[in-house]
Amino acid sequence: MELTYLRTFREVAKWGSFTKAAETLGYAQSSITTQIQKLEEAYGAVLLERYGRxxxxTMAGEALLQYANYICRLHDESKEVVAKQSKGTLSIGTIETLASFYLPAYLQAYRKAYPDVNVAIQPGNEPFIIDAVKEGALDIGIILDPPFSDPELDCSILREEPLVIIVSPDHPLAGQGEIGVEDLENESLILTEDGCTYRAMLLKVLKSNQVTFKLSYEFGSLEAIKQCVTYGLGIALLPRIAVTEEVMAGKLAAIPFIHPECKFYTQLICAKKKWKSKAYVGFLELLSGGAREGDSDAGSELSK
Structure with missing residues (x-):
């Protein structure tokens, strides 16, 4: 049975007239008559009867009217919710650095725009995130990589993410304006976990330049890495945004790492075939808008 018939039935009941219902709905009167007849056939009962003009x-009509009102109200509500996409879950895969130091201000702004959307952050390394987005297990991926492309994904650069060598303030390298790969000769390195793209880059350039180093520690935690560097247990390569507070507090020194392969960008990836809801598009536009406003100012502006 078509929802249209129930809407027509409600209008006839409201006005007590086929003619007035036809005028309101923009139908021919014969169409109104046909729809009511089909509705009565479907229910096997007379729903309306004429008293004068x-x-x-009828009693059956009174009973149906309650259900018709309820069904039409639910339908209108469902259209509104689907159109707004104001409910549900948005799953985002990203690395710890971006989850901790890049996303929070954007998530705050997104919550204001879509208060009923649950955002699920899935941490992981770049290979995991890329595969999960392709498979549809994640809606969106935010990665830190050299410029990335894939035929199955829409990829966009949000901003460049400078990498720095962090050392304790009393380390000999702390006073340098920049650090090249040759400056890392015989240094004790504290590395991020295997699968981290900038770890792989660092090891590659050290090997290709035949730089000798000591691998002191490996951690999957940025906080553990920063603490170990603070205590003079080695030096590490991290994104600058991850160490801003410690540098300002004087706990760490951060020196730009200069190398042609050390060009990393925060990038947004999503599957080309994925259906994009309004809430989904809203998050993409929020990130892209922040990137256009400027790397350093976007987050602070969003959090106001």
């Missing part, structure tokens, strides 16, 4: 509901 007015159509009034």
């Amino acid at each position: 007015k159509m009034v509901l």
Whole structure:
């Protein structure tokens, strides 16, 4: 049975007239008559009867009207919710650095725009995130990589993410304006976990330049890495945004790492075939808008 018939039935019941219902709905009167007849056939009952010049509901019609009102109200509500995409879950895969130091201000702004959307952050390394987005297990991926492309994904650069060598303030390298790969000769390195793209880059350039180093520690935690560097247990390569507070507090020194392969960008990836809801598009636009406003100012502006 078509929802249209129930809407027509409600209008006839409201006005007590086929003619007035036809005028309101923009139908021919014969169409109104046909729809009511089909509705009565479907229910096997007379729903309306004529009293003088007015159509009034029978007992069966009175009972159906309650359901018709309820069904039409639910339908209108469902259209509104689907159109707004104001409910549900948005799953985002990203690395710890971006989850901790890049996303929070954007998530705050997104919550204001879509308060009923649950955002699920899935931490992981870049290979995991890329595969999960391709498979549809994640809606969106935010990665830190050299410029990335894939035929199955829409990829966009949000901003460049400078990498720095962090050392304790009393380390000999702390006073340098920049650090090249040759400066890392015989240094004790504290590395991020295997699968981290900038770890792989660092090891590659050290090997290709035949730089000798000591691998002191490996951690999957940025906080553990920063603490170990603070205590003079080695030096590490991290994104600058991850160490801003410690540098300002004088706990760490951060020196730009200069190398042609050390060009990393925060990038947004999503599957080309994925259906994009309004809430989904809203998050993409929020990130892209922040990137256009400027790397350093976007987050602070969003959090106001």
